[in-house]
Amino acid sequence: MAELGKKYCVYCLAEVSPLRFRCTECQDIELCPECFSAGAEIGHHRRYHGYQLVDGGRFTLWGPEAEGGWTSREEQLLLDAIEQFGFGNWEDMAAHVGASRTPQEVMEHYVSMYVHGNLGKACIPDTIPNRVTDHTCPSGGPLSPSLTTPLPPLDISVAEQQQLGYMPLRDDYEIEYDQDAETLISGLSVNYDDDDVEIELKRAHVDMYVRKLKERQRRKNIARDYNLVPAFLGKDKKEKEKALKRKIPKEEKELRLKLRPLYQFMSCKEFDDLFENMHKEKMLRAKIRELQRYRRNGITKMEESAEYEAARHKRERRKENRGLAGSKRGKEDGKDGEFAAIEHLPGFELLSDREKVLCSSLNLSPARYVTVKTIIIKDHLQKRQGIPAKSRLPGYLDKVLKKRILAFLTESGWISRDAA
Numbered sequence: 001m002a003e004l005g006k007k008y009c010v011y012c013l014a015e016v017s018p019l020r021f022r023c024t025e026c027q028d029i030e031l032c033p034e035c036f037s038a039g040a041e042i043g044h045h046r047r048y049h050g051y052q053l054v055d056g057g058r059f060t061l062w063g064p065e066a067e068g069g070w071t072s073r074e075e076q077l078l079l080d081a082i083e084q085f086g087f088g089n090w091e092d093m094a095a096h097v098g099a100s101r102t103p104q105e106v107m108e109h110y111v112s113m114y115v116h117g118n119l120g121k122a123c124i125p126d127t128i129p130n131r132v133t134d135h136t137c138p139s140g141g142p143l144s145p146s147l148t149t150p151l152p153p154l155d156i157s158v159a160e161q162q163q164l165g166y167m168p169l170r171d172d173y174e175i176e177y178d179q180d181a182e183t184l185i186s187g188l189s190v191n192y193d194d195d196d197v198e199i200e201l202k203r204a205h206v207d208m209y210v211r212k213l214k215e216r217q218r219r220k221n222i223a224r225d226y227n228l229v230p231a232f233l234g235k236d237k238k239e240k241e242k243a244l245k246r247k248i249p250k251e252e253k254e255l256r257l258k259l260r261p262l263y264q265f266m267s268c269k270e271f272d273d274l275f276e277n278m279h280k281e282k283m284l285r286a287k288i289r290e291l292q293r294y295r296r297n298g299i300t301k302m303e304e305s306a307e308y309e310a311a312r313h314k315r316e317r318r319k320e321n322r323g324l325a326g327s328k329r330g331k332e333d334g335k336d337g338e339f340a341a342i343e344h345l346p347g348f349e350l351l352s353d354r355e356k357v358l359c360s361s362l363n364l365s366p367a368r369y370v371t372v373k374t375i376i377i378k379d380h381l382q383k384r385q386g387i388p389a390k391s392r393l394p395g396y397l398d399k400v401l402k403k404r405i406l407a408f409l410t411e412s413g414w415i416s417r418d419a420a
Contacts, residue, residue, distance in 0.1 A: 011040040019072075024050040070109060074098065078110065151224055160233055177219050181212040218264075225268045252279070298384045315413040323353035342366060358408050362401055372397055372405055373414075380415045 009016050009032040021036040023029040026045045039047040055072055070078075074097055081093035090103035097106060114120055153168035154161075161167075165174030184205045194202075223229060248256075252275060263271065294305055342348055342359055347366035351359065359369050371394065382388075397405075409415050 009035055011035045011042050020054045022052045022054050024052055030054070074101070078106065081106075082110065151220065154224075154229055156229070156233065163233075164229070171220070177216045178212050181209060181216070184209045184212075222264060226263060227268075296381065298381055311413075319352060319354065319412065354408075354412070358404070362404060364401065368394070368397075369405070372402075373409065376406065376409060377414055 007016050007020055007030060008014065009020070010029055011031055012035055014032050014034075016030060016032040019033060020030045021033070023031075023045055026043070026049065029042070029045045031040060036051070041047055077097045078093065081096040085092040085096070090107045094101050094103040094106045115124070151171050153171060154166065156164075156166070167173070188202050188205060190202070256275065266274070294300075294308065297308065299305055299308055341363075342356070342365065345365050345367065347370050348356070350370060351366050355366075355369065358364075359366055406415070
């Protein structure tokens with residue numbers, strides 16, 4: 001009896017119970033899918049005859065492994081449901097397909113096979129023309145959250161809120177920047193009989209209002225970033241903490257005041273980093289000048305710099321002590337006017353007290369002494385570095401003056417005794 005319910009292909013005699021193609025023009029002509037696709041002809045049946053798909057309801061469209069047992073009848077009910085109920089109403093679609101399918105299974109099957117599957121890739125283009133633009137994204141648009149989302153409320157007391165006219169839940173003030181900005185759109189309305197000029201005029205009003213909102217929000221962001229409200233209330237803790245890290249000199253404070261207009265273009269962190277980098281640059285330049293001074297004095301290793309600095313400090317202290325002793329002796333002897341002959345000449349302010357005494361005793365002008373001193377010290381440093389140097393002393397310097405100046409420089413520690 002079971003054999004009587006089976007159907008066979010009239011061409012290859014294979015069983016075609018799940019799915020078969022019946023000719024609508026020839027009687028009792030039913031073919032299997034393989035023979036139908038090959039264009040089989042038998043008797044009066046021709047390949048171009050009309051046909052009818054006969055499905056027992058157990059045929060799987062995508063394959064049992066990939067589909068999880070979805071039959072062609074369920075596929076047809078799914079497509080009818082998506083057209084009737086719309087995308088997203090998975091509960092109604094599952095009820096239409098049958099009780100055997102849950103809303104989660106219906107959603108996963110449709111998305112995987114009809115959207116992300118081969119059928120979806122072939123039918124859905126990569127770029128959809130005239131697609132609706134989302135204007136609520138943070139990157140821009142009139143309804144951007146950056147314009148409408150309030151900042152976190154300020155941490156101030158109720159009395160301070162009343163003093164500022166501040167409403168913390170709205171992050172608004174009683175008096176905002178450009179208080180009358182809303183008058184641009186308060187009377188706008190879209191009418192069906194508006195012409196193009198009126199529509200463009202209303203759009204221009206909305207654009208101006210959006211610009212005012214952006215400027216209002218920008219000012220709030222700057223005030224929040226630079227802690228202007230706590231500074232106004234006299235409790236700017238952030239600046240006090242920064243002052244403890246590094247003492248800000250007077251010159252930097254004056255420069256900060258001059259560069260205040262840059263606050264609107266830079267964040268607080270960027271502005272602080274700018275001055276920190278400027279401070280580092282100043283320290284590096286001072287270090288470079290110090291290293292260049294070491295090199296001019298013949299020092300090529302950092303180990304030698306400590307000994308050089310110690311000797312330099314001793315020499316400066318010795319010169320200061322001698323200068324103080326000489327000034328005391330001069331005052332005691334009433335020789336305050338002994339430099340009257342050279343004190344009005346150029347270069348007098350560059351000399352130490354002992355050099356003033358030397359120039360006065362030799363009757364040598366300060367400018368000429370500084371020139372001779374520079375030449376002698378430069379030649380001495382070149383000889384220490386192994387560089388041959390030709391002494392080109394001025395013609396007004398005779399042997400006696402040269403000997404006195406060399407002795408003075410040797411005694412003061414500017415050159416060594418071997419060079420003298």
